Amino acid sequence: MKTVSLYIIVLVSFLFTSILTSAHAFQKNKDKFVVVLDAGHGGHDSGNLGNGHKEKDIALNIVLEVGKELGKNKDIKVIYTREKDVFVTLRGRAKIANDADADLFVSVHCNAHHSQASGTETFVLGVANTKRNMEIAKKENEVIFLEADYEKHYEGFDPNSPESLITLSFLQEEYTENSIKLARMVEDNFEKELNRKSRGLKQASLWVLHNTYMPSVLIEVGFLTNNSEGKFLNTKAGQSKMASGIKKAILGYKGFVEQNVGDNIYQIKVDDKDIVLADEPQIIENVVFKVQIAASSKEIAPKSYNFKGLSDVSRDKVGEIYKYFYGYTSDYTKIKQFQAEALSKGYKDCFVVAYKDGKKIDVSEALKSSSN
Structure with a gap:
């Protein structure tokens, strides 16, 4: 201690x-x-x-x-x-x-x-x-x-x-x-x-x-x-x-x-094997999941026309970087479906993030808390 x-x-x-x-x-x-x-x-x-x-x-x-x-x-x-x-x-x-x-x-x-x-x-x-x-x-x-x-x-x-x-x-x-x-x-x-x-x-x-x-x-x-x-x-x-x-x-x-951003926004790479879909709802109490689709030094309006038709887009500023997210849910199954949709729109390197009480935590930690 x-x-x-x-x-x-x-x-x-x-x-x-x-x-x-x-x-x-x-x-x-x-x-x-x-x-x-x-x-x-x-x-x-x-x-x-x-x-x-x-x-x-x-x-x-x-x-x-x-x-x-x-x-x-x-x-x-x-x-x-x-x-x-x-x-x-x-x-x-x-x-x-x-x-x-x-x-x-x-x-x-x-x-x-x-x-x-x-x-x-x-x-x-x-x-x-x-x-x-x-x-x-x-x-x-x-x-x-x-x-x-x-x-x-x-x-x-x-x-x-x-x-x-x-x-x-x-x-x-x-x-x-x-x-x-x-x-x-x-x-x-x-x-x-x-x-x-x-x-x-x-x-x-x-x-x-x-x-x-x-x-x-x-x-x-x-x-x-x-x-x-x-x-x-x-x-x-x-x-x-x-x-x-x-x-x-x-x-x-x-x-x-x-550069002018849009389709050229930097996207972090993840392995395709991380994308796993399920059918049953998996609600994690007190946790919110989002799909990070992009990050940029430029501020972009979170409108669907800027993000290939995705309508539920939010933006957070962390330091000098703007992060852009798709979806907002406590259902892990649903957020994986959001991720699949983002992939289909061309955001090939999107990934799921988790927040608890407004603070970012590892997704694995969020899922572990649901099993305890």
């Missing part, structure tokens, strides 16, 4: 800090699309040294190249967390992004493993679902221990504690969808445009992502411990190639959030 109370206190403290930071964020740059580029590690924190290569130098070179290319676009303002070999705290990196009221935070790192593992990975904030993702989170977060007075600045956060890692995931949920969008663009570019091996999009509870209040990703551009991949990443040509993939993804994401 003592442990639970401790993490409630930590969570409340985090939320209070979030409110203060958001309230004081600078607005002067909002005529431009602000991108904060973060080169991982630096100074006395070298990062990993796979095959004798230095992660801190490779990450910096890639970030500077990305920034140089993005800077050619007059509508983009680039801000770096570091432009040379210096150590910047994780909280300092997040503060730079928050103070700039950035539209994106992109952190670049290089991976390491005891095997000859290879490939790129792009992380968004979330509870780590695999042992390897948990190890990635612990490795990247342990830089906290290199900071003076880390106990004071990180308010009891322990990089090795699963409870601490889970706590982080609550705070950036409102930015997760757009973070996922950018992460997919990054990995698609690496794999399809650059012919690099992609290990895909991952979720892990990384402090530097948690404490930024905008869509954020952490990119692992490859494994320095892999003989060929490490050699490639340690060359100017290799670094330029990876930078081009990241730059293209950022530009693609910028176009996505600024």
